[in-house]
Amino acid sequence: MEIAGPIIDNVRFQSKGSFLEEMYLNLLTKASIQDTIHLVHPSFAHKLNQLSHDECILLYFMKHDQQYTGTSRISTTYDGKVTGYLGSKFEIPEEQLKKLIYPQNIAIYLDNLSSLDLVDELQNQGETTSTIRTDIRIMTLSHTGKIFTDACIPNDLDLSKYLHITGLPA
Numbered sequence: 340m341e342i343a344g345p346i347i348d349n350v351r352f353q354s355k356g357s358f359l360e361e362m363y364l365n366l367l368t369k370a371s372i373q374d375t376i377h378l379v380h381p382s383f384a385h386k387l388n389q390l391s392h393d394e395c396i397l398l399y400f401m402k403h404d405q406q407y408t409g410t411s412r413i414s415t416t417y418d419g420k421v422t423g424y425l426g427s428k429f430e431i432p433e434e435q436l437k438k439l440i441y442p443q444n445i446a447i448y449l450d451n452l453s454s455l456d457l458v459d460e461l462q463n464q465g466e467t468t469s470t471i472r473t474d475i476r477i478m479t480l481s482h483t484g485k486i487f488t489d490a491c492i493p494n495d496l497d498l499s500k501y502l503h504i505t506g507l508p509a
Contacts, residue, residue, distance in 0.1 A: 358395045358501035362387055362491040369490045378490040386455050386487060393439045394448045398457065398480075399498055400435055402488040406479040407431060407449065411462075413472045427476065438502060449478050457484035 366383055369375040390398075401407075409429030414422045427446035436442045452458040459481040462474050480488065 358392055358399075358498075359387065359390065361496070361501065362395060365493055366491050375490075378486055380483075380486070380490075383487055383490060386457065387491065389451070389455055391448065391451075393441060393444065394452055395492075396435075396438050396498070397445075397448055397452065398484070398488050399492055399496065401458065401478075401480045401484070402492055405432075405435070406477055407445075409446070409449075409476045409478075411474045411476055413474065415470055415472050417469060429476075429478075438498070452484070453478070456481055457487055459484075 363384070366379060366387065370379040397407075407429045409427055411427045416422055427449075429445050429449065431442070431445055436445075439445070449458065449460075453460050457480065458478045461477040461479070
């Protein structure tokens with residue numbers, strides 16, 4: 340019940356036939372089978388509850404060996420002290436961007452996935468001008484993210500089945 344209870348509580352708030360509902364049901368199935376229960380952690384239902392549809396789509400692509408590279412621009416003083424954050428931009432394949440409802444939120448989505456420990460961020464300091472530093476960011480599934488996606492996203496999932504709900508082209 341430690342795992343099933345939160346899943347059952349949360350799945351009832353999901354749209355019928357949505358990708359999130361599918362992920363909850365897959366998690367519940369894995370938690371119910373002796374051979375796959377080792378893939379399920381009690382925190383996974385809470386992590387699912389913190390995800391948007393678009394973040395689930397990104398996890399689907401990341402599960403299938405996709406990583407995302409981007410840049411962050413940070414304002415600095417002349418001596419290198421950070422004074423502000425100017426934004427991030429990630430390189431996402433066009434066909435994947437078309438699957439998102441709000442593609443302009445990609446940096447927010449990746450930051451949220453990172454805060455949930457589902458993705459790891461490798462960051463290297465890039466070029467620096469007098470007052471702007473550009474960092475290179477590479478986002479990949481974390482160890483927890485790999486287990487989470489194995490528990491929630493079936494390998495043979497047909498993603499197009501979940502895009503009609505949003506009105507996006509499959």
